Amino acid sequence: MSRIACVVGARPNHMKIKPIMDALEKRGAETILVHTGQHYDRAMNDVFFEDLGIRRPDRHLEIGSGTHAEQTARTMLAFEPVFLELRPDIVVVVGDVNSTLSCALVAAKGGALVAHVEAGLRSGDRSMPEELNRVAVDRVSDVLLVASADGMANLRAEGYRRDQTYLVGNVMVDTLMANLDRARTRPILSELGLSRRKFGLVTLHRPGNVDDEQVLTSLLAALDEVGRKLPLVFPVHPRTRARLRGRTPAGVLLMDPLGYLDFVALEDSAAIVLTDSGGVQAETTALGVPCLTLRRNTEWPVTTVEGTNWLVGCDPKRIVRAASEFLEKPPRSTMPELWDGRSRERIADVLLSVATSSDRPRPTDHYRTDQDV
Ligand code: UD1
Ligand code: UDP
Numbered sequence: 001m002s003r004i005a006c007v008v009g010a011r012p013n014h015m016k017i018k019p020i021m022d023a024l025e026k027r028g029a030e031t032i033l034v035h036t037g038q039h040y041d042r043a044m045n046d047v048f049f050e051d052l053g054i055r056r057p058d059r060h061l062e063i064g065s066g067t068h069a070e071q072t073a074r075t076m077l078a079f080e081p082v083f084l085e086l087r088p089d090i091v092v093v094v095g096d097v098n099s100t101l102s103c104a105l106v107a108a109k110g111g112a113l114v115a116h117v118e119a120g121l122r123s124g125d126r127s128m129p130e131e132l133n134r135v136a137v138d139r140v141s142d143v144l145l146v147a148s149a150d151g152m153a154n155l156r157a158e159g160y161r162r163d164q165t166y167l168v169g170n171v172m173v174d175t176l177m178a179n180l181d182r183a184r185t186r187p188i189l190s191e192l193g194l195s196r197r198k199f200g201l202v203t204l205h206r207p208g209n210v211d212d213e214q215v216l217t218s219l220l221a222a223l224d225e226v227g228r229k230l231p232l233v234f235p236v237h238p239r240t241r242a243r244l245r246g247r248t249p250a251g252v253l254l255m256d257p258l259g260y261l262d263f264v265a266l267e268d269s270a271a272i273v274l275t276d277s278g279g280v281q282a283e284t285t286a287l288g289v290p291c292l293t294l295r296r297n298t299e300w301p302v303t304t305v306e307g308t309n310w311l312v313g314c315d316p317k318r319i320v321r322a323a324s325e326f327l328e329k330p331p332r333s334t335m336p337e338l339w340d341g342r343s344r345e346r347i348a349d350v351l352l353s354v355a356t357s358s359d360r361p362r363p364t365d366h367y368r369t370d371q372d373v
Contacts, residue, residue: 209276
């Protein structure tokens, strides 16, 4: 039987790991859930375990916040002894947060197979810490589980071998589909006095947007103007809360971060979503809800081509104009390939076949040969 360690640390990891663990356990694999503790507030962490029915982590590393080097190094130091004690065959890491990078490095150096879920995503913007994490995690991973065709193309262009890369679809969509009916029964809309398609939903937490005072001020100006025409609900990430310093744009309801079910209930009913989140761009495409991404680039280009996402940048005039256009004429969308709620099965199939294969990838196999090109 294969022993598979599954790593979570920050908010966007939980909705990705849950379906993967379920599918692995259904097939009889032994799973170990390791939580690094990168996010720890109830609203950023516990509520996801409750909403999604994730079991208590088997190991909790309690690393908390810090600079990038502190957080990454502390996680490596804390994960290494756990890894050496448990000796998993495979370590599954998801997404692009610092916990993903630290645990992938420890596992790769420790000789386990590293499987990266959401491999191949690229924004092309190396000023984003996540982009550096994506590139580095993919490089040390043995099994690259990819959410969209553009991710496969990115990996091919970077020289990855075909037998390392698997198009499995977007596992966040599995969780979204599995929980949408439950989310729709939540009373959050009536509690907030909102009606379906008569409000907008906002999330902002990218350092490039909220840690830069000039950028944040122009984004708040844009929200102020959109909020005068359409009420906006803004669950505020702790990074952003610290930067707002009490400012509240007109027509914007600020609140603490929401649990998964309440957030999805709002996302599903919103007339428009304004965000800089990666996961929210993907979820709005899956829900067919118009999304303005307040960034200059995206690691989810498929959502702008096939989905409902419009990359509008941070200029307030452009944001306000785009919001009016999208509200007047909502975009049409199609569901990207394999965003069908069954990614967990494909991921579990790959992981278990790789774990038991006699020609499983070895650390010496990482360079492609001429036949692979
Ligand atoms: C992290 C990820 C980002 C992801 C985001 C999801 C990295 C480099 N960044 O960004 O990719 O999109 O999570 O939400 O891994 N804080 C709290 N309570 C918490 C957690 C954080 O108050 O439970 C505050 C702390 O002041 C902390 C700050 O938020 O310093 C930032 O947290 P951190 O995990 O370093 O980065 P995020 O901005 O959350
Ligand atoms: N989310 C949530 N509550 C919130 C904001 C986001 O449950 O208040 C969920 C959202 O539905 C998605 C995930 O968190 O599943 C996205 O995480 P986040 O935006 O923090 O990170 P990113 O995807 O940008 O890395």
